[in-house]
Amino acid sequence: MIAKQFFKWLIALLFMVSGHFAYAQNAAAEAEMKAAFDEAKKVMQAGPAEIKLIDQAVLKVPAGQFFVPMPAAGRIMRAMGNSSIESLLGAIFPEQGDWMIVAEYEKSGYIKDDDAKDWNADDLLKSLKEGTEQGNKERAQRGIPEMQLVGWAEKPNYDAVTHRLVWSAITKDKQANNDNQGVNYNTYALGREGYISLNLVTALNDLPQQKAIAKDLLGHLEFTDGKRYNDFNISTDKVAEYGLAALIGGVAAKKLGLFALIFAFLAKFAKLALVAVVGLGALIGKLFGRKKA
Numbered sequence: 001m002i003a004k005q006f007f008k009w010l011i012a013l014l015f016m017v018s019g020h021f022a023y024a025q026n027a028a029a030e031a032e033m034k035a036a037f038d039e040a041k042k043v044m045q046a047g048p049a050e051i052k053l054i055d056q057a058v059l060k061v062p063a064g065q066f067f068v069p070m071p072a073a074g075r076i077m078r079a080m081g082n083s084s085i086e087s088l089l090g091a092i093f094p095e096q097g098d099w100m101i102v103a104e105y106e107k108s109g110y111i112k113d114d115d116a117k118d119w120n121a122d123d124l125l126k127s128l129k130e131g132t133e134q135g136n137k138e139r140a141q142r143g144i145p146e147m148q149l150v151g152w153a154e155k156p157n158y159d160a161v162t163h164r165l166v167w168s169a170i171t172k173d174k175q176a177n178n179d180n181q182g183v184n185y186n187t188y189a190l191g192r193e194g195y196i197s198l199n200l201v202t203a204l205n206d207l208p209q210q211k212a213i214a215k216d217l218l219g220h221l222e223f224t225d226g227k228r229y230n231d232f233n234i235s236t237d238k239v240a241e242y243g244l245a246a247l248i249g250g251v252a253a254k255k256l257g258l259f260a261l262i263f264a265f266l267a268k269f270a271k272l273a274l275v276a277v278v279g280l281g282a283l284i285g286k287l288f289g290r291k292k293a
Contacts, residue, residue: 109238
């Protein structure tokens with residue numbers, strides 16, 4: 001009964017996010033959502049678990065969280081209204097909570113980090129805003145609400161020893177009020193051939209408590225031998241066409257629309273009477289069922 005109500009709610013939610021009545025009423029859409037979660041139920045991995053991220057790294061997922069790998073994660077993202085993400089590795093959900101983390105690997109090549117020594121947060125924010133406005137043109141063409149970058153929730157911080165990058169931007173729907181602000185808490189681990197990102201999507205008010213979750217996951221991500229940043233061979237390896245500053249101000253701006261759409265999904269979830277007292281992770285956990293040791 002819970003599953004049936006939940007799937008009906010998901011379709012109603014997609015209607016609110018997209019504004020397309022025909023889509024919400026389409027039985028095929030409900031079938032797609034149900035199929036996506038049925039697939040995830042079969043392949044999800046409950047923590048504590050060590051997750052192999054293709055041939056690049058291992059992620060240790062703690063107890064209380066579960067990892068949905070590809071292609072099941074891709075089907076969930078598409079059911080949420082997002083287009084396919086070629087770099088997607090999977091998605092992480094909590095047993096209790098209303099957040100999610102999107103894991104991606106970008107085979108960009110070795111990213112030089114020299115510019116992190118003297119970058120300016122104001123300049124980075126300006127570049128990120130410009131990239132967001134550029135992305136709004138594509139969002140408008142696709143019928144997706146345009147978004148606005150409000151400012152930093154956490155200014156970019158790069159650790160040159162561990163080659164970890166963390167930054168967070170506050171976003172909102174241009175037509176929405178300021179009470180419905182989302183936040184993308186972005187964490188990156190640089191490797192020899194590219195980088196892995198673990199991006200937390202949550203509400204701004206919840207960030208102080210939940211950003212520790214993303215940082216903890218980042219700390220439990222390790223590249224395998226030969227794939228680490230320090231394994232770079234200048235004579236044989238590809239060097240990325242951009243540095244860290246461009247990764248934030250240019251490349252990341254293209255992804256903000258994706259995370260804003262996910263946040264819209266999560267934000268509207270908590271407002272529905274059907275699940276007013278049940279968190280997103282808890283409800284999905286009930287649908288999936290927990291794997292026992």
